[in-house]
Structures are given as C-alpha cells and as structure tokens.
Amino acid sequence: MPHFTLSVSERYDVQTFSKTGMVSNPLWPAAGKMPLQEKNFAPRAGIGYAIGDDRPLMVRAGFGIFYTRIPQIYESAVMNNNGLTNSFLSLDSTNFYQQQVFPSYPDAAVNCPRGPVSCTLPDAWKQYATSEIAAFSPSFKTPRVQEGSLSLERELAHGVTGTLSYLYVHGVDMIRARDVNLPPPTFYSYPIYDPTATNFQNAFYSVESFATCRRLRASVVRFRRISTLSIARLRNWAQSTSLRVRPRASITE
Numbered sequence: 001m002p003h004f005t006l007s008v009s010e011r012y013d014v015q016t017f018s019k020t021g022m023v024s025n026p027l028w029p030a031a032g033k034m035p036l037q038e039k040n041f042a043p044r045a046g047i048g049y050a051i052g053d054d055r056p057l058m059v060r061a062g063f064g065i066f067y068t069r070i071p072q073i074y075e076s077a078v079m080n081n082n083g084l085t086n087s088f089l090s091l092d093s094t095n096f097y098q099q100q101v102f103p104s105y106p107d108a109a110v111n112c113p114r115g116p117v118s119c120t121l122p123d124a125w126k127q128y129a130t131s132e133i134a135a136f137s138p139s140f141k142t143p144r145v146q147e148g149s150l151s152l153e154r155e156l157a158h159g160v161t162g163t164l165s166y167l168y169v170h171g172v173d174m175i176r177a178r179d180v181n182l183p184p185p186t187f188y189s190y191p192i193y194d195p196t197a198t199n200f201q202n203a204f205y206s207v208e209s210f211a212t213c214r215r216l217r218a219s220v221v222r223f224r225r226i227s228t229l230s231i232a233r234l235r236n237w238a239q240s241t242s243l244r245v246r247p248r249a250s251i252t253e
Contacts, residue, residue, distance in 0.1 A: 006045075006046075007047075008043070008044065008045045010041060011042040012041055013042065017034040021079045022082075023079075023085060025133065028135060030136060030137070031083060031133050032079075032135075033078070034074075034075055035070070035136050035140045040067045040142055042065040042066060042067055043064065044062070045063055045064070046061065047060070047061050055155045056154070057153070058152070059150075059151075059152055060149075060150070060153070061148075061149065061151075062148065064146075064148075066144060066145045067142050067143070068143045070142065070143075071175075074134075074175075078134050080134075081132040086131065087121070087129045090128070098128060100124075101124040101125060110122065141173040143172070143175055146168075146169070147167075147170075149165065149168065150166045151166070182210055183210070185209055186209060186210075187208060188207060188209040190207070192205055
C-alpha cells in the first residue's frame, strides 16, 4: 500500500454585483461602486503519510486559503448612502440657532403622509441637513481565511483509535467600517489585574480610543426620509457568481 500521498488543488473566486441603483457622486469618486476582485486564487494542499505497516501511525496535514463573500448589506449601504438620494436632519435644542426652529411640543415637525413618500424639507431647516456617504476603500481586498491542520492517528488496540490534532485559522483583510468624520483616536491604557480583579500586575494594555469625544445631553428631533432631489426604495440585490477551477494532481509512492 502507498505510504505517502500528496493532493494539490486551486480554486478561483469572483463575485459580481448588479449596477442597478448605483449612483456615483462627483464629490466622492468611490461612491456608488462595488469592488471587483479578479485575482482571488486560493491554493490548497494536503498530505498523508503512513509510518509503519502494522498499525501504522497516520500523519495528515493540509493548508488552504478560503475567500469569503462580501455581504449584500454592504451593497445596500452603498446604494442608499451615496450623498445624493437621501438627506438627514438632526436638530439640537441646546444650540441657540437651532433652537429657533426647534418645534414645540405637541406641534409636529412636519406633516408627512404615511408610506414611502418624499417630504419637503422646511426652508429654515435646509442649512442643517446633512448627507451620508458609504463607499469602499480603493485599497479594499476580499477577506480571506488561512486554514491549516495537522493530525496524528494510530490504532491503539483492536477497534480503539487515538487521534491528536491541531487546527490553525487566521483571518486576513477582514471587513471593517470606519467613520472618516471621527477625530484621530488617542491611545488609552487599561490596567491589567489578576483573575481575582484585585491585584494590579504592573502592566497596561493600550488600545485606540475615541473616549475624548464629549457627549451633551439634549433633546434631539430627527427627520428622515428627506431629499431635495427624490427618494426611492431600492430593492435590488447583489448577483453573485462563482467560477471554480479545481485541477488536481496526485503523487503516490
């Protein structure tokens, strides 16, 4: 019987999205676009080796790269938050100028009929309206996972087998959302205590933090579904395709 086996393969992944509903913003070139990654080649390899003839020790090892899919929720964010089709309004009652147009209870902010319709923004509020833009970074890479395994297996007695295995998983280029309007983060050092949470270990753990941002308690009125252009509910979902190429080679000794 063969004592050594090698198996190698290659997988190619490409994910495409529908362009329906995508609107570009001239002030932000990346808006309204989904990434197209055409170099997602994922090699895989595995080996098996038997040591001995009578109740041999089986050694198995493998390693591969696995690309993940970009969730469709990100396509929805790119379509709806392009800085053109939707505007958002927040009024702060503690701000002197905004207080002048802040509605008094029980007066309604605006009279909008129910349903997916557009409402006209009062002229006094237009200067406080803002827009949101969600876009992918030009350096975006499809998230991938590196997985490896190693196992030792041997028959210890008739019908009894012992196995020792190790699994390695490492994520690369995981998706993260970043608000570019936030100030630069500062480092905050957290003290490290022992498991009893009473004895300080004379060590600190530093992390980036936005804790320096102050929050003021205020009455806030939010008026959404406002657009100086038009508003439409976009219900277009991503169309994903996957092309698999799996040539395999086997070497047996």
